[in-house]
Amino acid sequence: MTSPEIIRPKAKQRPGDRVFSASALISGSLILAILAAVAGFLMLQGIPGMFADPESVSIYTEGENFVEFVVPLIFGTLWAAALALVMALPLAIGIALFISHYAPRRLAQGLGYIIDLLAAVPSVVFGLWGANVLAGAIQPSFVWLEENLGWIPLFAGPVSGTGRTMLTAAIVLAVMILPIITAISREVFLQTPPLYEEAALALGATRWEMIRTVVLPFGRPGVIAGAMLGLGRALGETMAVAMVLSGSGVIVFDLIGSVNPLTIAANVALRFPEAYGINVNVLIATGLILFAITLVVNSIARYIVNRRKDFSGAN
Amino acid sequence: MNITRAGSFAAIIAAGALVLSACASGETTDNGSEGETSALSGTLVGAGASSQQSAQEAWVVGFQEANPETTVEYDPIGSGGGRETFIGGGSQFAGSDRAFNDEEIAADNFASCVPGTGIIEIPAYISPIAVIFNLEGIDSLNMDAATIAGIFAGEITNWSDPAIAATNEGVELPDLPITAVHRADDSGTTANFTDYLAVNAPDVWTVGQIETWPTEYGGEAAPQTSGVVDAVTNGTGTIGYADASRAGDLGTVAVAVGGDFVPFSPEAAAAIVDASPRVEGRGPGDLAINLDRASEEVGVYPIVLVSYLIACNEYTEGAPVDLVKAYLSYVISEEGQALAAEAAGSAPISADLRSEAQGFIDAIQ
Numbered sequence: 001m002t003s004p005e006i007i008r009p010k011a012k013q014r015p016g017d018r019v020f021s022a023s024a025l026i027s028g029s030l031i032l033a034i035l036a037a038v039a040g041f042l043m044l045q046g047i048p049g050m051f052a053d054p055e056s057v058s059i060y061t062e063g064e065n066f067v068e069f070v071v072p073l074i075f076g077t078l079w080a081a082a083l084a085l086v087m088a089l090p091l092a093i094g095i096a097l098f099i100s101h102y103a104p105r106r107l108a109q110g111l112g113y114i115i116d117l118l119a120a121v122p123s124v125v126f127g128l129w130g131a132n133v134l135a136g137a138i139q140p141s142f143v144w145l146e147e148n149l150g151w152i153p154l155f156a157g158p159v160s161g162t163g164r165t166m167l168t169a170a171i172v173l174a175v176m177i178l179p180i181i182t183a184i185s186r187e188v189f190l191q192t193p194p195l196y197e198e199a200a201l202a203l204g205a206t207r208w209e210m211i212r213t214v215v216l217p218f219g220r221p222g223v224i225a226g227a228m229l230g231l232g233r234a235l236g237e238t239m240a241v242a243m244v245l246s247g248s249g250v251i252v253f254d255l256i257g258s259v260n261p262l263t264i265a266a267n268v269a270l271r272f273p274e275a276y277g278i279n280v281n282v283l284i285a286t287g288l289i290l291f292a293i294t295l296v297v298n299s300i301a302r303y304i305v306n307r308r309k310d311f312s313g314a315n
Numbered sequence: 316m317n318i319t320r321a322g323s324f325a326a327i328i329a330a331g332a333l334v335l336s337a338c339a340s341g342e343t344t345d346n347g348s349e350g351e352t353s354a355l356s357g358t359l360v361g362a363g364a365s366s367q368q369s370a371q372e373a374w375v376v377g378f379q380e381a382n383p384e385t386t387v388e389y390d391p392i393g394s395g396g397g398r399e400t401f402i403g404g405g406s407q408f409a410g411s412d413r414a415f416n417d418e419e420i421a422a423d424n425f426a427s428c429v430p431g432t433g434i435i436e437i438p439a440y441i442s443p444i445a446v447i448f449n450l451e452g453i454d455s456l457n458m459d460a461a462t463i464a465g466i467f468a469g470e471i472t473n474w475s476d477p478a479i480a481a482t483n484e485g486v487e488l489p490d491l492p493i494t495a496v497h498r499a500d501d502s503g504t505t506a507n508f509t510d511y512l513a514v515n516a517p518d519v520w521t522v523g524q525i526e527t528w529p530t531e532y533g534g535e536a537a538p539q540t541s542g543v544v545d546a547v548t549n550g551t552g553t554i555g556y557a558d559a560s561r562a563g564d565l566g567t568v569a570v571a572v573g574g575d576f577v578p579f580s581p582e583a584a585a586a587i588v589d590a591s592p593r594v595e596g597r598g599p600g601d602l603a604i605n606l607d608r609a610s611e612e613v614g615v616y617p618i619v620l621v622s623y624l625i626a627c628n629e630y631t632e633g634a635p636v637d638l639v640k641a642y643l644s645y646v647i648s649e650e651g652q653a654l655a656a657e658a659a660g661s662a663p664i665s666a667d668l669r670s671e672a673q674g675f676i677d678a679i680q
Contacts, residue, residue, distance in 0.1 A: 058395075059527060061530070131542070131546075132549055136549045139550075158472075160494060160535060161493070161550045162550030242538055243538060243542065246496075246535040247499065247536055248530045248536055249530060258533060258534055259533045270538050271501060273393060273500065274393040274396075274500060274526075276395040276396035277399065
C-alpha cells in the first residue's frame, strides 16, 4: 500500500515558535559541544601521559608502565561498582515494589520522599559517615566473617583494624545509588497497565504471582535502565571512595582486608594535589579511560532498553 | 513583564562586570621596587609545598597586616610543582620539602635569578612528625627504628610482639593485631618518615625513601593527615604517622636516639636541624642541610619534616626585591616563627640559624 501524499497546511509561525525552536536547538547542540570539549581535553592532555617514558613519571612504582599502573585501577573501579550494584539492586526493587504495590498510599508517598532525599545528600557527607561511623561500627562483623566464612576467598582476611575496606566502600556506594534505581523502578512499576494486573488476579494469581508474572516483566527495561544509571554513578564516585577506602594499586579480591584496589576516580583525587609535570597527564589519561568505561556502560544500557522496548507492552 | 525581566538581567550583567573589573584593577598594583617611601607595596608570588600551607597562610596574614599595601600569594601546589614554577620564573620564591639537588643547581636556569649568582635556601619550616597509635590505657611507647620499620613493613603484626615488649618493660601490651596506617596520597610526610626508616633500619626497611607507599608492605591507606589521624583514632590497635601538631590525645612513640628514648617536641625537632651538617659545595646563602637522621646526639628527635624557603640571591630587573627581603625576614623572625608554631605546630628555628639566614636575606639584590 502506498502512502498517500500528505498535505500539510502551512503552519503559521509566530515569533515565539521561532525563538523556542532555536533555543531548543541551541540547548541540544550545546550538550554535544560540552561533551566534545571534555573528550577533546581528556585526549589532548591524557594521550601524552599514556605514552610517556615510564622513567619520567614519578607516580609509577619502580619499573611500572602505564598499563600496569591503570589495570589495577580499572579492576578496582569495576569491582567496587559491581559490588555496590549487587547489593543495591535487589534492595531497590524491593523498596520500589513496596511503594508501588504493597504500602498504603500515605506511607508510600512519605517513603518516596525520603528515598528521594537520600539522593540529595552530598557524597562528601557519605564519605565522612562511611569513614568515621560505618567503618568502625562494621569492623567487628568483619572479624566474624573471617572467623566463620574465612574459607571463602572474599573473606580471607587478615581483617582490617579500622574497617575501611572494599566491602565498606561498596556498602556506601550501594546506599548512594539506591535512590536513583528505586525512583526509576518505582515509576515503571506504577505504569503497569491495571488491566493486566486485574486479569492476573482474576485468573487466580496471588499478589506475589501477579507481581512476578505481570509487574516485573513489564518493568524490566526500566529497572535495567535504572541499574545502569546507578552503575554510572558508582563508577564515577570520587570523594566517598577516596575517604572510605584504604586502597592502593593492587588486584585483590579480599573484601575485608587492609589492602584493597583503588578506583580510578579516587586515585585521581588522592594523587592530583601533589602531581606535577607529566604525572598530571598520566592521571588525566586514567580519567580518559574512566570516561570510556562509562560511555560503554551507558551504551549497553541504551541497547538493552531499546531492545526490550517493543515487548514491554507500554505501547 | 518581558521588558522588566530583560532590564533586571542586563542590570545583573552590568553589576557583575563592574565587580570583576574592580577585582582586576585591585590586582594590578605596581611593584614597589622604587621604594620612595618606607611603606612596601606590590605583589609577591610564591608556590610550593603544601606542608607549609597553614604556616604560609599565617605568615601572609601577619605580613599583610603589617604592610597593608602589599599582597603575598602562596599557592600550595606541592614541592615538585613549586620548584618547577620557581625555575620557570612563575614565582619569586618557592617552598619545597627538599632543597634543589646538585644537578638542578648546576643547571642554573632559574628564570628570576641573574645567572651565576645562585639561590638562597633556608630551612625555615621545621615540623616534627609523630608516630601515633591507639591502644587503650597506653600513652607512650618506646621503640627503636628497626621496630617501627618492622611494624610499617608488615613484619611485626601483633602488639604483644617481643620486639615491642623488649623496649617497654612494665607496659602491659595487649594481644591485638597491629593495623599500620599510611598516607594514601603522595606526601612529604611519608618521604621524611621513610627516610628516617631507611637510614636507621636499612635491613628491615629495604625500599629506601619513598613518597608512594609500596604495595608489598601492605597496611592501611588513608587520605591526607586528617584521614590518617581519623583512621588511627577510630580503629583498634592502629598505628600511623602524622604531623605532630595533629597527634591530639593519641599515644605517641618515643624513638631511640643514642641509647635514650626521645619523645617529639619542638625543641628536639629544631635540635636535629642544628646538629646536621650542611650540604657541601653550595654557594653563599644556600643553607641546604643533610638531615642527620642517624644522629646520636642527646635530645634530638630525628623524624622531622624540614621545608625550605627558596629565593634568588640576585633578581633580574623588575622583581619586587624589597618585598622578597621583607617577607623572608618576617618569616624567619621570632614573631613569624611563633606564628607558624601556633598555626601549624612547627618548631621555631634556632637563634643561630636565624641570624645566619638574616645576613643572606639582607644581601639579596
